[in-house]
Amino acid sequence: MTAYFERLDAHRYRATPAVGGGWNPAEQHVAPSLGLLVHAVERELARRGSGGARLARLSFDILGPYAIGDVEIAVTTIRPGRTIELVEATLAHGGRTAIVLRAWLMQTSDTSAIAGADHLPLPPLEGLEAWEPSSIWAGEFVRTVDVRREHIAPGRSRFWLRPRLALVADEEVSDTARLIGVIDVANGVTPRAHPQELAFPNLDVTVHLIDDPVGEWIGCDTVVGFGRTGTGLTHTVLHDRRGPVGTSDQILTLRAR
Template sequence: MSYFRRVSAHSYRATAHTGGAWNTAEQHIAPSFGLLAHAIETDRDTRGQGHLVIGRLGYDILGTVPVDVDVDIEVRVLRLGRTIELVEATLAHRGRAVVLARAWLMQAYDTAALRGSTLPPIPPPQQLADWDPSAVWPGGFIASAQVRRAEVEPGRAAYWVRTALPLLDCEPVSPLARAAGLLDIANGMTVRADPQAVAFPNLDLTAHFFAAPTGEWLGFDTAVSFGPAGIGLTHSIIHDQTGPIGAVSQALTVRPSAP
């Protein structure tokens, strides 16, 4: 069992475990984010640029895609360099672009002596209670996630997420690609409003990493904000069990249901 199975060099078949939360007949976009990160890293390594690490991943969601279909990924280098590269990847279904991803790749340097952050840590997963996100959301992807959460109030929570499912069947992926496949869960883990009454899907996701993720758990310190004109923001500081490692932001379109 996995989220995707490879069909060819650039094509993948989504499984039922990618089932979405807003519409179970459509894919939750989170696993596709991980798949795109894996494709970018694979292209990088194939080109002999394995000394570069991903510092930023930016995704724009251009449409929806059904579950249990094939998707294709094309990777392009927009800025080639020895120490800095900008790489773009497109995930498409039947020739229609669904997700556009851009990644900044940077030369790794030894800055261990300088490591530090003023971002506050969150409690480790063993100190938080199990929480079942399927009580709020349907879909195969949400059902595949294990969550431990401490909610302060609706729209504000600290939580840890992991999954027992591999991103790809019988194919290893990096810890960063695996983490990227979980990032988009953030918008649904501490809701400000009942999703039966208010729709608030995200249009994008931007992740910045100042350290590579390690371990099976990915932590989030999340705040959700709704503005007065139908625009919202889900912002999270992301953690592994060493502490904060980066940040994720998602732009929301907030749509109250008609009475």
Template sequence: MAFFERVSESSFRATEHVSGAWNLAEQHIAPALGLLVHVVETDLAARRDDPMVVGRLSYDILGTLPVDIVDCTVSVLRPGRTIELVEARLGHGGRDAVILRCWLMQPGDTEALAGTPLQPLPSRESLPPWHAAGVWQGGFIASTEVHREAPEVGRARLRVRSTQDLVEGEQVSPLAHLCRLLDIANGMAVRADPREVLFPNLDLTAHFFTQPRGEWLGLDTTVSFGPGGVGLTSSILHDENGPFGTLAQVLTVRPLTS
């Protein structure tokens, strides 16, 4: 079974595998973020027959989602021959829960210029298995396999994959396939026990300098808490071939009172 099943051209039913880490009755937002990428790419393929690649994904998370049917819409905010800005919305019961703005770019040949000073991530074989379900609840976390090292509080390097497809019976791009995992970064290098402190993210922004491939998402992640109730999770993104982009999530840090 997958994270979602399509029920109409623009609607999808969430399965038990999306249940969230903070609340089992709500969706972990990670699969929904991957679903929006799939919806954008499906819309793009219907509108154009020339190649475009994703340069940036910027999500605003407006609220929670029940484990139920979600609805998606796509609109082109800035049309163009070589660059487009597309907006996709995902919601439930007439209420938007996530808004994605995505820059689409026409690819070019810059092979002779390619390179990055970003350091490679350790191989999966050199990272010990980590039982994420020992810290986090829910069907989404249960679907993942994690290999991780955490040299200090708020710091982790890991590789993760999920056993669940994004949408039942549908082929999705390698990018959408990995984007269904991006939001897991905030829970992989925790600074505080989630039973004592809440620190959900309000957004997620990812930039890509190359398009990822493979089953495994690599994350080189740091988590910082400020003194005024705000935090930041920052990650370098890796696939099986090396780094391909960056990710940032702003956090609302809320200690639980006894």
């Protein structure tokens, strides 16, 4: 396998076995699907000429599990505009919508003179030990992701991620789409509890980007918190080699196994 998806036509893709999920290997891990939705939005913007707008917020709602197989993506504009635009993209499997993405796009401008964020820097990936997600997770997808991790405590880690496979076979994909297609695993790389003892799947992923991530690797400074009424939160500050580029949040449902 060289990719997570193969294109069938303008809107349909076939998932390869590489997308097998951690909670159920027969179901798709949502991570590659999130990247695929971003790729579809970027292709639509390029097709109609977006005038330099960039993705600033990506809010994914995960409506339920779906088996490995063909998926179909549709992209529509909810709020058109020359400087700010809201786009919606849906991913369906077997005629049922599985993921909904709402993406805010913002017009670019040169603010390099005031750029910066005072988040703590990540340790260089070269100094971190490789960690194998398959040591605690099932499914093929986690076997295709390189992880260099500094484990600080249960629910607290700093690490770098890299997908080893292409997002779509024989197709150019942006760094943003490719890296969005792996960050859902932040929840699994920083477990506060062992997945054999507690299920903690996320219902959403919400990403805010102040810069487009660049390069092969995405860095994550992640904290997982569990509440007292069955809800958790995975919060991640995202980095590339240059520094912080945004944040990612995942709301969790906590279920004893």
